[in-house]
Amino acid sequence: MFPPVCPSVGLTVFQTIFFITFILILSLFVVVILKGVKEKRSNDKAEILKKYGKVISKRIFVREFTTYYVTFELDGNERKEFHVSGEEYGLLVENDYGLLIFQGTRFISFERME
Secondary structure, eight states: OOOEEETTTTEEHHHHHHHHHHHHHHHHHHHHHHHHHHHHHHHHHSOEEEEEEEEEEEEEEESSSEEEEEEEEETTTEEEEEEEOHHHHHHOOTTOEEEEEEETTEEEEEEEOO
């Protein structure tokens, strides 16, 4: 069918391509997992910050599942975007002002000021 690429080992072109593809996909999974672990550790080490700010925008990203993001403008014109749950996303309204509590890139809560 396919001639061996390396006759001494006996691998065909198909087997070689399959093996390389498998290694690339496996490497991609490892990189994604390590990136997630690194971000979690970084957030765990960061101090919990409480800053006043307002909700300036909300967005969603839809693929096989929905991911919700909210952008806050903190006092001093610093902007931070956080991944939030669908429930939190539904409760937040643009121009809400309050106390944002976060740890690194992890959203903890937003306490609206009346």
